[in-house]
Amino acid sequence: MQSTMMQDPLSLNLLLERAGRLFPESQIVSRLPDKSLRRHSYAEYYKRTRQLAAALLALGLEKGDRVATLCWNHHAHLECYFGIPAAGGVMHTLNLRLSPEEIGWIAADAGDRFLIVDDILLPLYRQFAGKHAFERVIVFAFSGAPVAGEYTNYDALLDKAPQEFDYVPHDENDAVAMCYTSGTTGRSKGVVYSHRSTVLHTLVACLPEFWCLQGRDVVLPVTPMFHANCWGIPYGAVMLGSKLVFPGPHLHPEDLLDLIKLEPPTMALGVPTIWLSLIQALEAHPEKWSLPKGMRSLVGGAAVPESLIRAFAKHGVRISQGWGMTETSPLATLSFIKPELAGVSEDEQFRLSATAGVTAPLVELRVVGDHGIAPWDGKTPGEVQVRGPFITGRYYNARADNVGQDPAKFTDDGWLRTGDVAKMDSHGYLHITDRTKDLIKSGGEWISSVDLENALMAHPAVAEAAVIAIPHEKWGERPLACVVTKPGQSVTPEALNEVLTKKFAKWQLPDRYEFLETIPRTSTGKFWKMKLRERYAVKG
Numbered sequence: 292m293q294s295t296m297m298q299d300p301l302s303l304n305l306l307l308e309r310a311g312r313l314f315p316e317s318q319i320v321s322r323l324p325d326k327s328l329r330r331h332s333y334a335e336y337y338k339r340t341r342q343l344a345a346a347l348l349a350l351g352l353e354k355g356d357r358v359a360t361l362c363w364n365h366h367a368h369l370e371c372y373f374g375i376p377a378a379g380g381v382m383h384t385l386n387l388r389l390s391p392e393e394i395g396w397i398a399a400d401a402g403d404r405f406l407i408v409d410d411i412l413l414p415l416y417r418q419f420a421g422k423h424a425f426e427r428v429i430v431f432a433f434s435g436a437p438v439a440g441e442y443t444n445y446d447a448l449l450d451k452a453p454q455e456f457d458y459v460p461h462d463e464n465d466a467v468a469m470c471y472t473s474g475t476t477g478r479s480k481g482v483v484y485s486h487r488s489t490v491l492h493t494l495v496a497c498l499p500e501f502w503c504l505q506g507r508d509v510v511l512p513v514t515p516m517f518h519a520n521c522w523g524i525p526y527g528a529v530m531l532g533s534k535l536v537f538p539g540p541h542l543h544p545e546d547l548l549d550l551i552k553l554e555p556p557t558m559a560l561g562v563p564t565i566w567l568s569l570i571q572a573l574e575a576h577p578e579k580w581s582l583p584k585g586m587r588s589l590v591g592g593a594a595v596p597e598s599l600i601r602a603f604a605k606h607g608v609r610i611s612q613g614w615g616m617t618e619t620s621p622l623a624t625l626s627f628i629k630p631e632l633a634g635v636s637e638d639e640q641f642r643l644s645a646t647a648g649v650t651a652p653l654v655e656l657r658v659v660g661d662h663g664i665a666p667w668d669g670k671t672p673g674e675v676q677v678r679g680p681f682i683t684g685r686y687y688n689a690r691a692d693n694v695g696q697d698p699a700k701f702t703d704d705g706w707l708r709t710g711d712v713a714k715m716d717s718h719g720y721l722h723i724t725d726r727t728k729d730l731i732k733s734g735g736e737w738i739s740s741v742d743l744e745n746a747l748m749a750h751p752a753v754a755e756a757a758v759i760a761i762p763h764e765k766w767g768e769r770p771l772a773c774v775v776t777k778p779g780q781s782v783t784p785e786a787l788n789e790v791l792t793k794k795f796a797k798w799q800l801p802d803r804y805e806f807l808e809t810i811p812r813t814s815t816g817k818f819w820k821m822k823l824r825e826r827y828a829v830k831g
């Protein structure tokens with residue numbers, strides 16, 4: 292029997308229309324290169340976004356054409372999020388922290404037709420311009436400087452866009468956006484999102500136990516808009532009319548704290564490394580800054596140490612940890628407290644918050660160990676595999692000559708192999724212990740680098756810690772800990788090992804410590820363990 296329901300496709304255009312009609316007074320604040328703030332109402336945003344779509348159509352954009360963006364977080368980038376799909380195009384966010392060679396390769400692989408670029412990023416664009424010929428380069432005058440004649444001026448393009456605009460008809464499975472994985476483990480791979488996947492992800496992510504996003508929220512996305520669609524928050528915020536505060540290019544902790552003071556958010560998003568430096572800057576100058584009481588923070592992209600969650604709690608900020616990847620849109624799990632655990636102690640709540648949390652609705656998740664699907668016993672490790680309507684089922688351009696990427700990433704029965712290693716506890720909380728390639732196998736036994744790092748970062752003198760495997764003749768591999776101490780503090784390997792012995796067996800303790808000024812970061816701001824492995828990959 293067929294349902295009596297209408298078959299209207301899920302569509303991002305519905306979210307934009309809702310925002311334009313219902314929330315004309317909501318605000319979008321962007322921090323400009325000179326650090327001043329520029330404000331737009333949602334009414335202006337709605338108008339400009341439709342103008343962008345009309346202008347792209349007038350330029351000859353055809354359905355499915357890729358429009359690349361090379362932009363910081365600001366209102367014009369948000370216009371691209373909805374304006375490009377409204378014209379039937381596919382927004383392709385380029386990661387400005389990758390090497391010019393890599394960006395050029397990605398643009399060519401994606402077959403990007405147009406590019407929308409911040410004027411302050413033109414020097415970067417010129418470094419990869421020879422790798423891929425965009426048909427047109429549209430420059431957003433973010434700094435306010437005049438745009439050179441060889442480029443199309445973004446604002447002028449919007450100003451002279453045709454008055455009339457009709458959304459390009461589409462199917463719900465048509466592509467709206469694409470994003471390449473950051474390539475920290477090999478060549479970047481493209482993931483393509485649809486209207487359907489994006490709308491479903493948005494609805495799930497906004498649920499009360501996930502982001503609990505509301506129209507009255509003030510959202511500060513520190514997560515770059517080129518990183519996994521800024522975790523999807525721009526779609527949710529526009530759907531609900533939440534105020535957005537964009538930091539532009541100013542991501543130093545002091546700059547973020549200044550912005551938080553000027554435009555206090557109720558919710559902020561970022562990777563743990565950014566939050567680690569933010570809390571250090573805050574605690575070094577408590578007289579200068581504070582965090583808004585009751586602010587929520589969504590942190591993910593890498594394991595969130597319990598010590599970080601506790602440090603923010605002292606300032607009245609609740610951190611929720613999410614786990615996911617570019618391939619999963621990205622939110623696949625989130626660490627909320629399940630109803631049956633509502634009465635647990637505060638310590639236990641912190642412990643649960645430091646897990647990757649519970650699987651999101653519509654996502655199926657399994658942990659597959661050496662003997663098949665692992666039981667929910669909190670003990671049996673295995674690879675996390677996922678499937679669902681907002682999980683990618685393949686990579687863009689996966690060609691016959693390029694299939695190496697596919698069988699390794701998908702199982703025969705159609706699940707995405709995430710390459711993350713985890714255990715599932717009896718309540719369904721996922722404990723990520725490593726990425727497959729970060730695992731340390733010593734004398735045939737696994738040691739979790741994430742567990743060691745979290746314990747080290749709980750030491751009062753330690754600002755950051757990353758643990759890697761180094762080759763060892765007798766044991767195969769042994770852990771090496773790279774540690775950054777807090778300013779003016781020092782600590783010895785013996786003192787650190789003494790703390791670790793409370794939680795770890797002696798054979799699990801790092802053999803060696805390296806005290807560093809900084810830990811190398813990936814293009815999305817996570818610890819870059821591959822670089823550390825390259826540096827220390829000598830026989831131990």
Ligand code: ADP
Nearest residue numbers: 472473474591592593594613614615616617723
């Ligand atoms: P890339 O894989 O290129 O670094 P992604 O942003 O897609 O870019 O990263 C996804 C990966 O980040 C996951 O596979 C996982 O290893 C890691 N990750 C994300 N969230 C968490 C988390 N909460 N805990 C531990 N690891 C995480």
